[in-house]
Amino acid sequence: MKNFVLLDLIFYVGIPLLIWNYGRDPLGDYYAMLLSTVPGIIYTIYRFIKQKQFNIAGLFIIGSLIVSTTVNVMSNGAENMLWNQVYLGYATAGLFLLSIILLRPLALYFAVDFAYLQGHPRGNSKALFNAKGLFKWFQLLTGLFVFRGIFQNSLKAWLIMQYGVDGYDKMLIYLQVTGWVFTGLIIISYIFISSKITQYLKENDYQIPAS
Template structure:
């Protein structure tokens, strides 16, 4: 799926359809079930993308586990307000987990990077050995901080909106959530570019994530 199509599909499944379900369903089936149902398009779209792009790796596994965990939390919440508050706690939990991977010297951002490099032609064992070198390892830690920061910021934004609007502000939460996600995706992409440049300096390979293109 190319980037332009990906943006349109993201808009459709992460914002447009969930917002439509929430807006039209809250009066018919109640706030709780409308919110719960509105999460279904994003859930199935993410699973579909996972299977289609064959992300059977650390990145894909992390994505599916967090999706399933959040779905379980939502189902066990019982009412709309509790569900939204639990989602804030869930994001904080993800941020803590992400920070822990830095503390144990296994930054999850590094493994995300290894998976991306593998899909673009780099051998896992080679890239992992390279990324654990001191200078690159430090950059991988900061990359992981960005992932954790995204969860923290999402939690803060959702908490503020809950306090200000309550359950009725869920429509705004859908839009703000995706806006925050895209903003951090841009930051992560920019920082990833600097990591690539550093890899080029260390290896002398023009295209570090697909070295075979230089043959």
């Protein structure tokens, strides 16, 4: 865990800040900003392969990466790139919200993926997590993903309006810090839900259906 925190700092903050600060003059704001996203892209792909996230969660990460990279390349300007990232962030939050409305909370499917990596068949886990008394917690957790998207992108929009492109270094730091806070809340929420699952199994003598 400590290694990942250090690597997060290096690839999501440290190297991008170096590229931004030393690349603005020779490259210009837009190309320096675009180049500063490359270390994070490479690191994300590395994490994806190392953690073997070939599932819904992994596909969501890679899909988001492809879309965000495409948007960045097509923005044709540093400030446009920042605003497009905000709009894309709101759209992603909207996707999580839609999954709640459709009663298909993405947090539940992420949990199914995690259980699968621990050796539990997807069908069994999905049936259990959809049980009455457990499903609502995954809906609420997906709501936390929605709130994270709204909060972080609203913060980014505010920073753009306050500082413009010159505030890019602040954005990298503030968004990484708040990202860690939300990651911590999400991990705690999954631990809480795990305790609810254990309690549910004991109280209901639940038999996990065959896959």
